[in-house]
Amino acid sequence: MSSAQTKPATHAHKAEIFCRDEQRVNWHSKALWTLREKRDRAASQVPEWETLRKLGSHIKQHSLSHLADYLTEFESNCIANGIQVHWAKDAQEHNQITHNILAKHQVKKLVKSKSMLTEECHLNPYLEQRGIEVIDTDLGERIIQLAGQAPSHIVVPAIHLKKQEVGDLFHEKIGTQAGASDPTYLTRAARAHLREQFLSADAAMTGVNMAIADQGGIIVCTNEGNADMGVNLPSLQLHSMGIDKVIPNMDSAAVLLRTLARNATGQLITTYSSCYKAPKPGGEMHVIIVDNGRSEMLKDKILAKSLKCIRCGGCLNTCPVYRRSGGHSYNYTIPGPIGIAVGAQHDETHSSAWACTLCGSCSFVCPTKVPLDKIIAHQRYLKAQAQTLPYGKRHYMPLVGKLMANKTATNCAMTVARTSLNILPHRLLKPFSGAWGQHRELPQAPKASFDTWFKHNRGQK
Amino acid sequence: MKIALFIPCLVNQMMPDVGIATLEVLEKLGHQVILPEGQTCCGQPMTNSGCFDEAKNTTLKLLNAFKHVECDAIVCPAASCLVAAKENFHKFDNSPSAQIVIDKLYELTEFLHDIAPIKQFNHPVPSKVSLQMSCHGIRMLSLATPSESMGRQFNKVEAVLSAIDALEIVYPDPRDECCGFGGTFAVDEGAVSAKMGKDKAQAHAATGAEYVVGFDPSCLLHLDGMIRRQQLPITTRHIAQILNSAL
Numbered sequence: 130m131s132s133a134q135t136k137p138a139t140h141a142h143k144a145e146i147f148c149r150d151e152q153r154v155n156w157h158s159k160a161l162w163t164l165r166e167k168r169d170r171a172a173s174q175v176p177e178w179e180t181l182r183k184l185g186s187h188i189k190q191h192s193l194s195h196l197a198d199y200l201t202e203f204e205s206n207c208i209a210n211g212i213q214v215h216w217a218k219d220a221q222e223h224n225q226i227t228h229n230i231l232a233k234h235q236v237k238k239l240v241k242s243k244s245m246l247t248e249e250c251h252l253n254p255y256l257e258q259r260g261i262e263v264i265d266t267d268l269g270e271r272i273i274q275l276a277g278q279a280p281s282h283i284v285v286p287a288i289h290l291k292k293q294e295v296g297d298l299f300h301e302k303i304g305t306q307a308g309a310s311d312p313t314y315l316t317r318a319a320r321a322h323l324r325e326q327f328l329s330a331d332a333a334m335t336g337v338n339m340a341i342a343d344q345g346g347i348i349v350c351t352n353e354g355n356a357d358m359g360v361n362l363p364s365l366q367l368h369s370m371g372i373d374k375v376i377p378n379m380d381s382a383a384v385l386l387r388t389l390a391r392n393a394t395g396q397l398i399t400t401y402s403s404c405y406k407a408p409k410p411g412g413e414m415h416v417i418i419v420d421n422g423r424s425e426m427l428k429d430k431i432l433a434k435s436l437k438c439i440r441c442g443g444c445l446n447t448c449p450v451y452r453r454s455g456g457h458s459y460n461y462t463i464p465g466p467i468g469i470a471v472g473a474q475h476d477e478t479h480s481s482a483w484a485c486t487l488c489g490s491c492s493f494v495c496p497t498k499v500p501l502d503k504i505i506a507h508q509r510y511l512k513a514q515a516q517t518l519p520y521g522k523r524h525y526m527p528l529v530g531k532l533m534a535n536k537t538a539t540n541c542a543m544t545v546a547r548t549s550l551n552i553l554p555h556r557l558l559k560p561f562s563g564a565w566g567q568h569r570e571l572p573q574a575p576k577a578s579f580d581t582w583f584k585h586n587r588g589q590k
Numbered sequence: 591m592k593i594a595l596f597i598p599c600l601v602n603q604m605m606p607d608v609g610i611a612t613l614e615v616l617e618k619l620g621h622q623v624i625l626p627e628g629q630t631c632c633g634q635p636m637t638n639s640g641c642f643d644e645a646k647n648t649t650l651k652l653l654n655a656f657k658h659v660e661c662d663a664i665v666c667p668a669a670s671c672l673v674a675a676k677e678n679f680h681k682f683d684n685s686p687s688a689q690i691v692i693d694k695l696y697e698l699t700e701f702l703h704d705i706a707p708i709k710q711f712n713h714p715v716p717s718k719v720s721l722q723m724s725c726h727g728i729r730m731l732s733l734a735t736p737s738e739s740m741g742r743q744f745n746k747v748e749a750v751l752s753a754i755d756a757l758e759i760v761y762p763d764p765r766d767e768c769c770g771f772g773g774t775f776a777v778d779e780g781a782v783s784a785k786m787g788k789d790k791a792q793a794h795a796a797t798g799a800e801y802v803v804g805f806d807p808s809c810l811l812h813l814d815g816m817i818r819r820q821q822l823p824i825t826t827r828h829i830a831q832i833l834n835s836a837l
Contacts, residue, residue: 513642543604568785
């Protein structure tokens with residue numbers, strides 16, 4: 130889309146382009162809202178739902194507050210189980226470590242199951258440049274990999290594509306019949322295609338949903354079983370996790386597993402929730418623990434709370450802005466409310482923090498009570514402090530502040546505005562009313578303010 | 591009770607009828623109502639954009655307008671402004687005199703539900719109304735259980751209105767999705783804001799209600815602009831206006 134030199138477009142700009150096709154926006158919004166409705170039904174059937182959210186929040190907050198202890202406990206238990214543990218301070222180190230392991234085993238083909246962390250680290254291009262073929266095995270991930278796109282959602286990464294588009298893509302890439310778009314047909318074709326990949330892979334890599342400190346093992350959740358299919362075939366398995374994934378024990382995992390899938394898709398639990406805690410006989414198991422900015426976020430009390438997230442995607446499904454602007458408009462790997470919370474600092478246009486009305490729906494949906502709207506407001510504050518406000522705010526906000534603080538000036542300005550709205554034809558005012566008048570009728574202005582009415586009708590006081 | 595009105599700038603300048611209805615409702619209920627002078631903006635347009643320095647002056651002026659005003663409660667007919675005032679007063683002034691003001695702040699519906707419930711209405715209102723459950727009112731002021739939350743449900747807005755004879759209350763689908771106003775969001779993110787407003791206006795109209803009734807004037811102003819642009823057969827009313835016609 131844009132070359133390395135040109136600045137990416139703002140969220141508002143990308144969203145405006147997304148909104149031009151209203152039928153598509155309606156379709157996109159409805160597909161995601163359906164997930165929200167399924168979530169509501171699943172959550173409403175658990176009488177202790179709000180208690181589970183509270184527990185989930187406490188578990189994650191507690192783990193983050195004792196992060197160093199739990200990470201070292203996790204590491205020593207992993208080592209005792211025969212797992213090799215690596216620490217990566219950033220994406221570069223993560224990719225190097227991964228490549229070193231794969232190169233040592235002369236891996237030609239790596240099957241990968243869904244991991245937003247490897248997306249965050251841009252692992253695929255790194256390995257491909259070094260001659261290793263990487264196959265994403267989650268169906269949605271494979272679709273966007275074949276399409277050469279980035280995920281637009283953290284749980285349903287190809288949600289932005291219609292089945293006809295997937296049909297055309299599969300026809301071109303894996304030889305399905307031209308024009309075929311039946312989901313069952315396409316899924317079966319994808320399954321056959323992926324089976325070949327699984328069978329010919331030299332190594333498997335997965336993300337990590339939870340790292341269990343007292344077990345020295347990791348939990349991976351998928352619906353397609355692709356993580357297990359990958360891990361159980363070759364002798365070499367790798368698992369990448371952010372430092373925020375560690376939790377104390379299996380009891381903690383039990384709480385989070387009860388909310389994770391319900392909040393994501395309305396399922397009671399993911400089809401496969403697998404715990405890996407040792408290499409296969411004669412094989413190797415590696416866990417790579419990645420910081421990549423997380424400990425920096427932990428230093429900020431408000432941003433730190435975003436690390437409680439368990440990546441269910443519920444906040445994306447409920448977000449009225451995400452549903453109407455698409456996952457590719459946020460200038461970060463992770464879109465939607467959680468994407469703004471953890472990624473606004475990476476947005477060169479500084480606009481993503483404003484892709485939000487602060488409605489708060491995300492914070493109430495969240496299974497670990499991440500205060501997303503508060504974090505997004507805080508990201509705006511950080512932008513203001515760094516003098517990187519978007520949309521001309523740096524220039525007009527001080528003026529608005531001054532005007533609003535001066536009652537006489539506000540009254541004069543608003544009297545002029547009301548008079549103009551009353552006496553001038555609205556079609557004359559429209560060019561000056563910007564985005565408001567483009568989409569909405571201008572307000573019907575009253576003759577006078579409430580202050581004035583009160584003075585006339587209720588005397589002095 | 592002696593009540594000081596907090597009339598946000600938007601209501602003062604653009605929707606005085608909402609202020610008048612609020613005043614009349616409170617007077618009809620037997621309260622003594624005053625309007626402290628020198629009220630300015632609560633600072634929300636600035637603080638919502640992260641600009642706290644720019645908000646400080648106007649917020650403190652508004653706070654000072656209420657300091658040392660003799661009253662039992664400060665009542666505001668706009669949930670979003672009330673939430674912002676509460677938060678911003680606290681942020682910029684943590685003195686005991688500021689806390690006294692903060693402790694007296696109520697949104698109108700909240701006041702009529704929690705503090706001084708209406709004993710009886712005098713007139714039926716034979717209308718079907720679609721309630722606009724605005725975000726800050728339900729999610730930050732707890733006026734009702736938001737649709738995301740499970741367990742025991744409550745709804746102060748419906749509780750206050752449901753005692754009115756002949757009034758039929760319905761909800762848009764989805765019930766409490768944001769209308770897309772969001773302050774400067776309406777301008778910064780014009781396309782998404784407009785689409786949200788359009789969807790919300792249509793959802794209200796689809797209920798067949800005569801009025802969209804809400805407790806947040808800014809959302810109502812936005813919806814009014816969308817409704818007239820879409821030429822939908824519905825109009826907006828503030829909850830104070832409905833209550834006023836029933837008293």
